[in-house]
Amino acid sequence: MSLYILEGLKPWVVQRVSAVYIALFLFYSLYCGLNVEVVSYIHWRGWLFQPFNSIAFGIFVVAVLFHAWIGMRDVILDYVHDIMLRLFFLALVMGVLVGSGLWVIRILLFSMVE
Protein backbone atom coordinates (compact mmCIF):
# COMPACT_ATOMS: atom_id res chain seq x y z
CA MET A 1 0.00 0.00 0.00
CA SER A 2 1.30 3.39 -0.94
CA LEU A 3 2.36 5.64 1.87
CA TYR A 4 0.74 8.46 -0.06
CA ILE A 5 -2.74 7.02 -0.07
CA LEU A 6 -5.27 9.75 0.79
CA GLU A 7 -2.45 12.28 0.31
CA GLY A 8 -4.69 14.71 -1.56
CA LEU A 9 -7.53 14.42 0.92
CA LYS A 10 -5.43 14.60 4.06
CA PRO A 11 -5.05 18.41 4.39
CA TRP A 12 -8.77 18.80 3.72
CA VAL A 13 -9.58 16.42 6.60
CA VAL A 14 -6.95 17.91 8.94
CA GLN A 15 -8.31 21.41 8.25
CA ARG A 16 -11.83 20.37 9.27
CA VAL A 17 -10.96 18.20 12.26
CA SER A 18 -8.68 20.93 13.67
CA ALA A 19 -11.41 23.52 13.00
CA VAL A 20 -13.91 21.55 15.09
CA TYR A 21 -11.45 21.15 17.99
CA ILE A 22 -10.48 24.84 17.85
CA ALA A 23 -14.15 25.87 17.93
CA LEU A 24 -14.91 23.54 20.87
CA PHE A 25 -11.89 24.78 22.84
CA LEU A 26 -12.84 28.42 22.17
CA PHE A 27 -16.41 27.85 23.39
CA TYR A 28 -15.07 26.07 26.49
CA SER A 29 -12.64 28.95 27.23
CA LEU A 30 -15.39 31.50 26.64
CA TYR A 31 -17.63 29.61 29.07
CA CYS A 32 -14.82 29.62 31.69
CA GLY A 33 -14.02 33.28 31.02
CA LEU A 34 -17.61 34.41 31.44
CA ASN A 35 -17.87 32.61 34.80
CA VAL A 36 -14.80 34.33 36.20
CA GLU A 37 -15.36 36.77 39.05
CA VAL A 38 -11.91 38.31 39.41
CA VAL A 39 -9.26 38.63 36.74
CA SER A 40 -5.92 38.17 38.45
CA TYR A 41 -2.49 36.72 37.83
CA ILE A 42 -3.09 33.90 40.32
CA HIS A 43 -6.45 32.94 38.79
CA TRP A 44 -5.14 33.14 35.22
CA ARG A 45 -2.16 30.89 35.99
CA GLY A 46 -4.36 28.59 38.05
CA TRP A 47 -6.72 28.18 35.10
CA LEU A 48 -4.09 27.67 32.42
CA PHE A 49 -1.84 25.30 34.38
CA GLN A 50 -4.58 23.14 35.80
CA PRO A 51 -3.83 19.68 34.26
CA PHE A 52 -6.97 19.38 32.13
CA ASN A 53 -6.75 22.93 30.82
CA SER A 54 -3.04 22.85 30.03
CA ILE A 55 -3.45 19.63 28.03
CA ALA A 56 -6.56 20.95 26.27
CA PHE A 57 -4.63 24.16 25.51
CA GLY A 58 -1.61 22.20 24.24
CA ILE A 59 -3.84 20.28 21.81
CA PHE A 60 -5.48 23.59 20.83
CA VAL A 61 -2.08 25.06 19.94
CA VAL A 62 -1.17 22.03 17.81
CA ALA A 63 -4.58 22.26 16.08
CA VAL A 64 -4.09 25.99 15.41
CA LEU A 65 -0.60 25.40 13.96
CA PHE A 66 -1.84 22.74 11.52
CA HIS A 67 -4.95 24.79 10.69
CA ALA A 68 -2.92 27.94 10.04
CA TRP A 69 -0.35 26.07 7.95
CA ILE A 70 -2.95 24.55 5.62
CA GLY A 71 -4.88 27.82 5.37
CA MET A 72 -1.83 29.99 4.68
CA ARG A 73 -0.46 27.39 2.26
CA ASP A 74 -3.72 27.44 0.27
CA VAL A 75 -3.73 31.25 0.17
CA ILE A 76 -0.09 31.42 -0.96
CA LEU A 77 -0.60 28.74 -3.64
CA ASP A 78 -3.62 30.67 -4.94
CA TYR A 79 -2.14 34.16 -5.09
CA VAL A 80 1.65 33.81 -5.39
CA HIS A 81 2.61 32.25 -8.73
CA ASP A 82 6.33 32.99 -8.91
CA ILE A 83 8.06 29.83 -7.69
CA MET A 84 10.83 31.57 -5.72
CA LEU A 85 8.43 34.01 -4.06
CA ARG A 86 6.15 31.09 -3.26
CA LEU A 87 9.01 29.21 -1.60
CA PHE A 88 9.96 32.35 0.29
CA PHE A 89 6.45 32.91 1.69
CA LEU A 90 5.90 29.23 2.49
CA ALA A 91 9.21 29.14 4.37
CA LEU A 92 8.35 32.38 6.16
CA VAL A 93 4.97 31.01 7.28
CA MET A 94 6.55 27.73 8.38
CA GLY A 95 9.19 29.66 10.32
CA VAL A 96 6.58 31.77 12.12
CA LEU A 97 4.47 28.71 12.97
CA VAL A 98 7.35 26.53 14.19
CA GLY A 99 8.76 29.45 16.17
CA SER A 100 5.40 30.18 17.80
CA GLY A 101 4.88 26.49 18.55
CA LEU A 102 8.28 26.08 20.20
CA TRP A 103 7.66 29.25 22.17
CA VAL A 104 4.36 27.90 23.53
CA ILE A 105 6.03 24.58 24.46
CA ARG A 106 8.65 26.60 26.35
CA ILE A 107 5.89 28.57 28.14
CA LEU A 108 3.97 25.43 29.09
CA LEU A 109 7.08 23.59 30.30
CA PHE A 110 9.06 26.30 32.05
CA SER A 111 6.44 28.72 33.35
CA MET A 112 4.41 26.00 34.99
CA VAL A 113 6.91 25.67 37.85
CA GLU A 114 7.54 29.07 39.35
Add this chain to the structure above:
Amino acid sequence: MGRSASKDKRPVYLNLFKIHLPIAAVVSLAHRLSGLLMFLAMPFIVYLLDLSVQSSAGFDRVIAMLQQPLLLAVQILLVWALAHHLFAGIRFLLIDADLGVDRQAANYSAWLVIALSVLTTVIVSLGACLT
Protein backbone atom coordinates in the same frame (compact mmCIF):
# COMPACT_ATOMS: atom_id res chain seq x y z
CA MET B 1 -2.47 24.33 -14.52
CA GLY B 2 -3.87 27.83 -14.30
CA ARG B 3 -0.73 29.19 -15.89
CA SER B 4 -0.63 26.97 -18.96
CA ALA B 5 -4.37 27.34 -19.45
CA SER B 6 -4.04 31.11 -19.44
CA LYS B 7 -1.69 31.09 -22.43
CA ASP B 8 -4.65 31.33 -24.81
CA LYS B 9 -5.84 34.72 -26.01
CA ARG B 10 -8.98 35.11 -23.92
CA PRO B 11 -9.10 38.49 -22.19
CA VAL B 12 -8.74 38.47 -18.42
CA TYR B 13 -10.90 40.97 -16.61
CA LEU B 14 -10.43 40.93 -12.87
CA ASN B 15 -11.22 44.42 -11.65
CA LEU B 16 -12.64 43.60 -8.22
CA PHE B 17 -14.31 47.02 -8.02
CA LYS B 18 -16.33 46.39 -11.18
CA ILE B 19 -17.13 42.70 -10.74
CA HIS B 20 -20.30 42.24 -8.75
CA LEU B 21 -19.33 39.66 -6.13
CA PRO B 22 -22.11 37.48 -4.75
CA ILE B 23 -22.42 37.70 -0.97
CA ALA B 24 -21.08 34.15 -0.55
CA ALA B 25 -17.88 35.26 -2.32
CA VAL B 26 -17.56 38.21 0.06
CA VAL B 27 -17.86 35.81 3.02
CA SER B 28 -15.25 33.52 1.47
CA LEU B 29 -12.82 36.38 0.84
CA ALA B 30 -13.34 37.72 4.36
CA HIS B 31 -12.73 34.19 5.68
CA ARG B 32 -9.28 34.25 4.06
CA LEU B 33 -8.58 37.82 5.13
CA SER B 34 -9.58 37.14 8.76
CA GLY B 35 -7.42 34.00 8.83
CA LEU B 36 -4.46 36.00 7.49
CA LEU B 37 -4.98 38.71 10.14
CA MET B 38 -5.00 36.15 12.96
CA PHE B 39 -1.89 34.48 11.53
CA LEU B 40 -0.09 37.84 11.52
CA ALA B 41 -1.16 38.45 15.14
CA MET B 42 -0.04 35.01 16.32
CA PRO B 43 3.57 35.80 17.40
CA PHE B 44 2.39 38.86 19.30
CA ILE B 45 -0.34 36.86 21.07
CA VAL B 46 2.22 34.20 22.08
CA TYR B 47 4.43 37.01 23.40
CA LEU B 48 1.52 38.34 25.50
CA LEU B 49 0.78 34.81 26.76
CA ASP B 50 4.41 34.38 27.82
CA LEU B 51 4.48 37.74 29.59
CA SER B 52 1.14 37.12 31.32
CA VAL B 53 2.19 33.86 33.02
CA GLN B 54 5.79 34.78 33.88
CA SER B 55 5.17 37.13 36.79
CA SER B 56 2.54 39.26 38.46
CA ALA B 57 4.27 42.36 37.05
CA GLY B 58 4.21 40.85 33.57
CA PHE B 59 0.49 40.13 33.91
CA ASP B 60 -0.13 43.77 34.88
CA ARG B 61 1.94 44.94 31.91
CA VAL B 62 -0.19 42.86 29.54
CA ILE B 63 -3.39 44.36 31.02
CA ALA B 64 -1.94 47.88 30.67
CA MET B 65 -0.76 47.21 27.11
CA LEU B 66 -4.16 45.94 26.03
CA GLN B 67 -5.73 49.22 27.16
CA GLN B 68 -3.67 51.38 24.78
CA PRO B 69 -5.92 52.99 22.15
CA LEU B 70 -4.02 51.59 19.17
CA LEU B 71 -4.07 48.07 20.59
CA LEU B 72 -7.76 48.45 21.43
CA ALA B 73 -8.40 49.06 17.74
CA VAL B 74 -6.29 46.00 16.85
CA GLN B 75 -8.25 43.93 19.39
CA ILE B 76 -11.58 45.01 17.88
CA LEU B 77 -10.27 44.03 14.45
CA LEU B 78 -9.09 40.65 15.79
CA VAL B 79 -12.41 40.02 17.56
CA TRP B 80 -14.12 40.61 14.21
CA ALA B 81 -11.58 38.33 12.48
CA LEU B 82 -12.11 35.52 15.00
CA ALA B 83 -15.92 35.87 14.97
CA HIS B 84 -16.12 35.98 11.19
CA HIS B 85 -13.67 33.10 10.75
CA LEU B 86 -15.59 31.00 13.29
CA PHE B 87 -19.10 31.68 11.90
CA ALA B 88 -18.01 31.40 8.26
CA GLY B 89 -16.11 28.22 9.16
CA ILE B 90 -19.23 26.69 10.74
CA ARG B 91 -21.14 27.68 7.56
CA PHE B 92 -18.54 25.94 5.36
CA LEU B 93 -18.65 22.82 7.54
CA LEU B 94 -22.44 22.71 7.26
CA ILE B 95 -22.21 23.11 3.47
CA ASP B 96 -19.62 20.27 3.42
CA ALA B 97 -22.23 18.20 5.27
CA ASP B 98 -24.71 19.04 2.46
CA LEU B 99 -26.69 21.45 4.61
CA GLY B 100 -27.77 24.74 3.04
CA VAL B 101 -26.25 24.12 -0.38
CA ASP B 102 -29.01 25.59 -2.55
CA ARG B 103 -28.56 29.17 -3.63
CA GLN B 104 -31.23 30.75 -1.49
CA ALA B 105 -30.09 29.04 1.71
CA ALA B 106 -26.43 29.81 0.92
CA ASN B 107 -27.22 33.51 0.37
CA TYR B 108 -29.23 33.63 3.57
CA SER B 109 -26.48 31.95 5.63
CA ALA B 110 -23.82 34.22 4.11
CA TRP B 111 -25.74 37.31 5.28
CA LEU B 112 -26.28 35.62 8.66
CA VAL B 113 -22.50 35.08 9.03
CA ILE B 114 -21.83 38.76 8.28
CA ALA B 115 -24.54 39.92 10.68
CA LEU B 116 -23.46 37.57 13.51
CA SER B 117 -19.78 38.52 13.24
CA VAL B 118 -20.54 42.27 13.27
CA LEU B 119 -22.98 41.77 16.16
CA THR B 120 -20.38 39.76 18.12
CA THR B 121 -17.76 42.46 17.53
CA VAL B 122 -20.13 45.17 18.79
CA ILE B 123 -21.19 43.16 21.86
CA VAL B 124 -17.61 42.25 22.82
CA SER B 125 -16.41 45.83 22.29
CA LEU B 126 -19.25 47.30 24.36
CA GLY B 127 -18.77 44.61 27.03
CA ALA B 128 -15.08 45.44 27.26
CA CYS B 129 -15.91 49.15 27.59
CA LEU B 130 -18.34 48.51 30.46
CA THR B 131 -16.01 46.34 32.55
